[in-house]
Amino acid sequence: MKMTTKGRYGLRAMVELARYYEKEEFISLKSISQKQGIPENYLERLLAKLRKASLVETHRGTQGGYRISRSPEEINVYDILFAVGEAIYLVECTNNKSLCHMQDYCPSNVVWSKMAQQIEDVAKKTYLDELI
Amino acid sequence: MKMTTKGRYGLRAMVELARYYEKEEFISLKSISQKQGIPENYLERLLAKLRKASLVETHRGTQGGYRISRSPEEINVYDILFAVGEAIYLVECTNNKSLCHMQDYCPSNVVWSKMAQQIEDVAKKTYLDELI
């Protein structure tokens, strides 16, 4: 039961960007990738998703880069996980009932769903400004 | 972020066994594996771990099999996950600080730890008797 790099790297990148919110300057991919020790091209794809979700904005060319597009107070961890495509369920059955071995009611699923719900709650309650 | 089959199968097997607690009879591996749709040889390994953790007891030969060794009221989901070796942390860093990219303090880790704690709480609060 582990978070994938999508979620891990995604949050770390956003925390990094959130630090520069006030300055309004763009931070290059290279800079983020070096500071956070994340492969450049891999991180690039995550930032692309974050951009499509309007959590960051970009600017090309010299002095270009990425910056957070809203105040850190308005972005929570759930937004980030959702944007990068980190799934928040613990067993497939929770999402896709047809995959479940028990057709009608699965006792185990009660537990897995409850856990997933808790995770989601933490993610939704935690905003970026609390992390910097 | 998914639970592995260790946890999934493990809990399902235990729920199955818990149903027969009153009868005190042994249930064969074959029977559990068929009812739950879990590969026999794979499940066997999980049951071996559950036995080593004293959550189930076994008997060989004809009419032999597995049975739960304590009342379902006394076994919680955490016991089971721990026994089968399902890790309850979401990022490696939470367990092994030396793997963490940020030496002293990692903002992200605050979130991952909190989530893991929630999962652990649910696991510890949920007893088998509530699931049957």
Added chain:
DNA sequence: CCTATACCCAATTGAATTAGTAGGGAATTA
């Protein structure tokens, strides 16, 4: 206008972990 910068994007490969299989052994009962 031209060049360096830096984001943009798809496809592929590589690595790691997980899931499942195979097969021989030992205890118990009828």
Added chain:
DNA sequence: TAATTCCCTACTAATTCAATTGGGTATAGG
């Protein structure tokens, strides 16, 4: 003594995740 059923280790297959490759396009500055 034969059938049953747990016991145990090693191996293989499958899947998923992580990372790389390599080319493209917009922008700014000289």
